[in-house]
Amino acid sequence: MSARATVEDYYEALRRGEPLYPYFAEEADVVKFGVGETLVGYDDVAEGLREQTRTTTDWTVESDALRVVEREKHAAFSDDVRMAWTDTESDADHDFDTRWSGTLERRPTDDDPDADPETDEWVFLGMHVSVAHDGERD
Template sequence: MSARATVEDYYEALRRGEPLYPYFAEEPDAVKFGVGETLAGYDAIAEGLREQTRTTTDWVVESDALRVVERDGHATFSDSVRMAWTDTDAETDYDFDTRWSGTLERRVTAGDDAEEWVFLGMHVSVAYEREDE
């Protein structure tokens, strides 16, 4: 799977409510910045994403401008994404225009020489429009 296909597969897993933590590098230096949280280290990312999956539903993820650049075992990506979901604990719907960016690394799966891409870092932020513009 290419780096681009990995990003697209991550979006699809989010829509389906599937586990997201397997997409991240199992390293203490991995990081994920979300709309409302900072998760540093694989353990924190895994726990945060498990909680997100447990407490949210009805995900909409509409990619508008995905760009992926692969170079020598690493890749970067950026995208504009409409993201919406329901928080089942708070019984609240959210809908944001967001910006995504991050880095991935190509890894060889032990035993079968298959390659996969994992996120080393991901940043999701809300696009902010100033009122004075």
């Protein structure tokens, strides 16, 4: 899978309410900045994403300008994304125009420990999601 396909698959997993933490590198220095949180280290990222999945539903993720620069072992991406969801605890709907950016690294899988572009996976080393323009949509 390419770095671009990994980002697109992440968006689709978010829409489907599937676990998102497997997309991140299991490292102490991995980071994810979200609209309302800063998660540092794989344990915090995984716990934060589990909580997000547990407390939200009905995700809309509309990519508008995905750009990916892929090199042999590293990639960077940026995108303008409309995202909306329902908070299941407060029953509140949220709708934002956001900007996404991040870095990925290509790594061999457990099934094929030798580096092979056909079977390697891309994992996020860092992701930043911020609200664009004036914030939440009406």
